[in-house]
Amino acid sequence: MVEEGETVRELFASLNCSIAADIAITPSTAYGIATAANNLPLSRGQNIVVLHEQFPSNVYAWRELSKANGGVVLVVERPFNNDWTTAVLETLNAQTAIVTLPQCH
Numbered sequence: 001m002v003e004e005g006e007t008v009r010e011l012f013a014s015l016n017c018s019i020a021a022d023i024a025i026t027p028s029t030a031y032g033i034a035t036a037a038n039n040l041p042l043s044r045g046q047n048i049v050v051l052h053e054q055f056p057s058n059v060y061a062w063r064e065l066s067k068a069n070g071g072v073v074l075v076v077e078r079p080f081n082n083d084w085t086t087a088v089l090e091t092l093n094a095q096t097a098i099v100t101l102p103q104c105h
Contacts, residue, residue, distance in 0.1 A: 030057040033100070037061035044070030046097035049088065051105055052077045058100055071097070 009020040026032035038061075042048065048062045052075050059073070066073050074096075079087040084105060092099065 028057075029055065030061070033057050034061045036100075037065045040065070040098055042066065042069045042071045042097050045072075046095050047072045047074045047093070048098040048100065049074050049076060049091050049096055050100055051075070051084065051088075051102065054105075055102060058102065062098070062100060 005025055006020065009023040009025065012023050013020045024032060024035075026035065042065055046069075048066055048071060050059055050062060050073060054075075062073055065071065072095075074091055076084070076087050076091050078084075088099070088101065
């Protein structure tokens with residue numbers, strides 16, 4: 001089973017110009033995001049950027065992290081022109097510690 005997992009990691013890495021060590025296989029989205037949230041630093045006053053109407057698993061863990069560390073979750077509202085890139089870039093600031101975005105919305 002481990003060998004199959006390593007093969008999958010290598011194949012996926014070849015699709016996105018990375019290496020197998022960059023790829024994590026997790027049992028669920030919520031588990032993967034919770035693991036990331038538990039391992040990323042966040043200091044009081046720093047913020048985490050998420051998108052409005054984001055998949056819940058990509059919100060709950062970050063809310064808990066910010067609550068535990070005195071941070072803030074900034075929600076990027078859906079822009080009228082649907083230009084998410086500009087909306088996200090305009091939200092980033094010197095206090096931004098984490099930006100957690102889906103590959104599509």
